[in-house]
Each structure stands twice: as structure tokens, then as C-alpha cells.
Amino acid sequence: xxxxxxxxxxxxxxxxxxxxxxxxxxxxxxxxxxxxxxxxxxxxxxxxxxxxxxxxxxxxxxxxxxxxxxxxxxxxxxxxxxxxxxxxxxxxxxxxxxxxxxxxxxxxxxxxxxxxxxxxxxxxxxxxxxx
Numbered sequence: 033x034x035x036x037x038x039x040x041x042x043x044x045x046x047x048x049x050x051x052x053x054x055x056x057x058x059x060x061x062x063x064x065x066x067x068x069x070x071x072x073x074x075x076x077x078x079x080x081x082x083x084x085x086x087x088x089x090x091x092x093x094x095x096x097x098x099x100x101x102x103x104x105x106x107x108x109x110x111x112x113x114x115x116x117x118x119x120x121x122x123x124x125x126x127x128x129x130x131x132x133x134x135x136x137x138x139x140x141x142x143x144x145x146x147x148x149x150x151x152x153x154x155x156x157x158x159x160x161x162x163x
Contacts, residue, residue, distance in 0.1 A: 039110040049104030052090070056098040059088040085142045087149065093158040095135075095149065099127045100156050131155065 061083055063069040073080050090097035106120045138146045152161045 042108045042110045045108040046105055049101045049106075049108065052101030052104065053098050054101075056090050056101060059090055059097075060086070085145050085149075087153075090158075092153070092161055094154045094156060096131055096156055097158075099131060100158075102127060103156070 057065050061069065063072070064083055070080055094100060103124055106123050109116055112120075135146075135150065139150075152163075
């Protein structure tokens with residue numbers, strides 16, 4: 033992109049995407065998400081306990097903020113090469129499939145509580161929750 037303002041805007045969106053990913057992981061427990069809590073508990077000879085279902089800040093407005101952050105980061109580039117386009121399209125398709133599998137597991141794990149959350153909260157487009 034030759035437009036300096038457009039380049040700055042796209043770079044800002046790129047970093048916003050990664051910030052959403054980073055903050056989203058900490059909102060649901062970064063250390064548990066990446067297996068670090070499990071390792072720590074094992075080293076301390078403690079039993080792993082589920083953290084339970086919670087909807088901290090971003091999760092009040094959409095069910096998958098981490099995935100939205102990845103999509104934003106992958107698609108915002110000042111220079112869209114064929115390789116980057118293929119990467120962005122493939123990872124977006126992977127994310128959309130993974131969300132379906134994850135939601136199936138979350139319904140199995142949390143039952144009606146997650147079903148209600150699904151009814152009230154958008155999957156990838158931030159919006160106020162339905163009453």
C-alpha cells in the first residue's frame with residue numbers, strides 16, 4: 033500500500049488484533065489455556081481442578097474474542113501477497129471449523145449454561161448481549 037495513512041491504519045489494526053488475542057487469553061486464564069497451570073499443579077503434586085464457566089469482559093460481547101483477534105491480525109496487512117492471502121484464508125477457515133468443534137465440547141462440558149450463553153452472545157462480531 034502506497035498510502036502512508038492507510039499503512040498506519042492497517043498496522044494499528046494488526047496490533048489491535050494481537051492485543052485482543054493477548055488480553056483474551058488472560059481473561060480466561062492464560063496459564064491454564066496454555067497448559068502451564070496444569071504443569072505447575074503436577075509439579076506440586078496437586079490435583080487439577082476445572083476453573084468453571086466465566087464470561088469476563090470481552091466474553092460478554094462475543095464468544096470467541098481470541099479467534100477474532102487472530103482473524104484481524106491475519107487479514108490486516110499493507111501488502112497482501114498471494115502467499116499471505118492463502119495463509120489468511122486457510123487460517124480463517126481453520127478457525128471457523130475449530131470454533132464449531134470447541135463449541136460442541138463446551139456444550140458437553142457446561143451444558144445448558146453454555147447453551148444459554150450461545151443464545152445471548154454473538155460468536156465473532158462484538159455486540160451487546162441479548163437479554
